[in-house]
Amino acid sequence: MKILGILASHQEHGLNAQILDEVLKNVDEGVETETIYLENYDITPHKYHEKNPVLDELADKMAESDVWVFAAPTYFRELSGVLKNFFDCMRPKLVYFKENGDTIPGKFKNKHYLSISSCYVSTTENFLTGVTDEAFKTIDRVMSAAGVIKTGEIVLPGTFGMKKVPYNKKKLCKKYAKKISIRKRKDDSTVKRYIQLFFMIAIMALITMGIQVPLSPWISGNFWLNYASFTVIFFVLLGCILHFVTFVKHRRR
Ligand SMILES: Cc1cc2nc3c(=O)[nH]c(=O)nc-3n(C[C@H](O)[C@H](O)[C@H](O)COP(=O)(O)O)c2cc1C
Structure with missing residues (x-):
């Protein structure tokens, strides 16, 4: 059993990194974890007849993991660009194309994922206006096309001036760490x-x-x-x- 953390923030040690770390360090004993920081990779689209070793390496890491944890802040009320670019470039590996151009889930079907995002605006403003909604929805849309099953999400609003993850969110990280440590086969809900x-x-x-x-x-x-x-x-x-x-x-x- 392996869990892969995918960090897609401008800051390598920011709040999303801390939440991701909190989740991964609380997984059950015996569960292997790895974190990749997308900014360290030169992610470019697949070109016909050309090898793309970066995408191949990332796809291998995804293939050998049972659960993916995406940690990406909300930028301009959207998913962070680096994660969006990663999804765009990974599309040929996430979905297969039918002859009529429709897509069906690719080789990662039935894996699981957890999403993490954060924003400056307060809890109340995020509740009322849904600043982080698009970030989560974009992840859900891509994962749904790839047939990957959602385990949950962690949102951290009110990050302006915040340096450390608050206690209640750390508790939530622990809860999800336990949840994703258990191997699941299909969507059992x-x-x-x-x-x-x-x-x-x-x-x-x-x-x-x-x-x-x-x-x-x-x-x-x-x-x-x-x-x-x-x-x-x-x-x-x-x-x-x-x-x-x-x-x-x-x-x-
Ligand atoms: C380019 C950029 C755009 C942002 N846009 C928004 C926004 O639209 N709404 C918001 O509440 N916060 C916004 N923020 C604040 C980030 O969501 C906030 O810095 C995030 O919680 C930091 O996460 P990190 O510590 O993991 O980097 C933006 C930050 C950046 C850098």
């Missing part, structure tokens, strides 16, 4: 998602029927009124839950 869906529906149905109780003088005995009120209440609850799950819960802070 499918069963978990179905169980969550089951309980979500069960609870919503219960609340809907609870709300219908005081309405019973008007709706009981009338199948269509019962049905219509159930559908409307269930729909409103579903809308609220979906809004919470997709917008509020996933805001980064």
Whole structure:
């Protein structure tokens, strides 16, 4: 089992480097780790019929690792250029091309990744305006095309003037270090998602029927009124839950 840290910051010993280091030093015993600092590599695109030893070396390191940890600060509300350039140049190795130009996951399919990013703006501003969103989304988009499975993300807002990673984020690093130390085969969250869906529906149905109780003088005995009120209440609850799950819960802070 091997975990590869990929540091893509202008600063070799900055906050992203510290978070990455905190994750890697807390992995389980026996798990091998390695960190590569992308600024040390001259990463250029693949040219037809020409060897690209830098990309080959990096691809070999990725191939021999089970989990990749990307640590890249947010620059101009985007992913740092060095990581974006790395992804762009690596594209032929991350995905295969079909005859019609579509892409399918390449040889790294079913590996796992963890993303780390940071920004100057405060936790509240990042929560409200999503300054780090694009950085994470770009990593997710590329990894999804490559069939690589997400294990989680660590975000550190409010880095202006910050020298050391705060205690609560160090705790989060330890949590993820344990999580990525366990070898996983495929995306094993499918069963978990179905169980969550089951309980979500069960609870919503219960609340809907609870709300219908005081309405019973008007709706009981009338199948269509019962049905219509159930559908409307269930729909409103579903809308609220979906809004919470997709917008509020996933805001980064
Ligand atoms: C070129 C550049 C662009 C940046 N753009 C933003 C930005 O749009 N929003 C923000 O909050 N911070 C921005 N920052 C601040 C970085 O996100 C911050 O310096 C980062 O947390 C430093 O991470 P490091 O210590 O690993 O280098 C920018 C920094 C640089 C160098």
